[in-house]
Amino acid sequence: MIKYVATDVDGTLTIRRGDVRISIEAINGIRLLESNGIKVSLISGNSLPVTLGLRGYIGASGPAIAENGCIIYFHGYKHICNKTPPDELKDIALKMGLIESWQNKFRFHDLAFFIPRNMDKSKIKDLINEIEKNSNKYGFKVLWSGYALHILPEMGGKGFGVKIASELLGFKEEEVATIGDGENDLDMLNFGILSACPSDASEEVKKTVKYVASKPGGEGFLEIANYILKINNQNSG
C-alpha cells in the first residue's frame, strides 16, 4: 500500500511546466490523497518559507522539504545538508549573467539563480558545466529544475531528502510514491514503489518514471493521485 507521496512543486503542481500558478486540480489531488489517509509532502527546489507556506494552505500533512532536499521541516528545522555555497561560486554565476533568486535570503544550503529572458536557453547545459567545473572542487553540484539553476552541496538532493522524511514518518520504501517533472527530481524518482510525472515533464523524467500521466502539470498530478488510489484499492483486495 502507498501511504506517503512526495511531490515536486513547480512543473508538477502548477498549471503546466514553466508556469508558476498552482493548479486547482493539483490542490484537489493532494486533498483527495490526504482524505484517503495518504500523507503528502511538498519537496521543492524552492526555499522553506515557500514550501512550508504552500504545505499549510493546501493541507499537505507530510513534512515540507525544501532546497532540493537540503532542509526538512518536521517538528522544527532538520538540516540534511551542512554547508553553504562559497561567494566564489555565487560570483561565477553572477558573472555569467545569471540572476540571483530573491529566495536566497531565506536559504541555508542551496542557492538558486534564474536565466535572464534574453539568454539562449540552449546554453543551459554549457552554463551548468562551466559552474560545475568550479563547484566540484568545493564539494558542490549544480541542478537545473526547468525554472532555476541550483548550486548545492554534493550530499544534497531530493532522493536523500525523501528517504530521510520517509524514515522520520516510519514508512518503508515500498510504501512511498514520488512525483516530479524536472532534472532536479531524477534522484527522487528512483526511490519508492511508484514514480510518476505529468505528460509535459522533461524527456529524461518521462524515461525514468513508471507512470506518465496523460495530462500536463496539476491535471496530471490529479490523474496520478487517482491512479495511486486505484492501486491501493486493488492491493487491499
Ligand SMILES: O=C(O)COP(=O)(O)O
Ligand atoms: O525552485 C525551483 O527551481 C523549482 O522548484 P521545483 O523543485 O518545485 O520544481
Ligand SMILES: [Mg+2]
Ligand atoms: Mg519541478
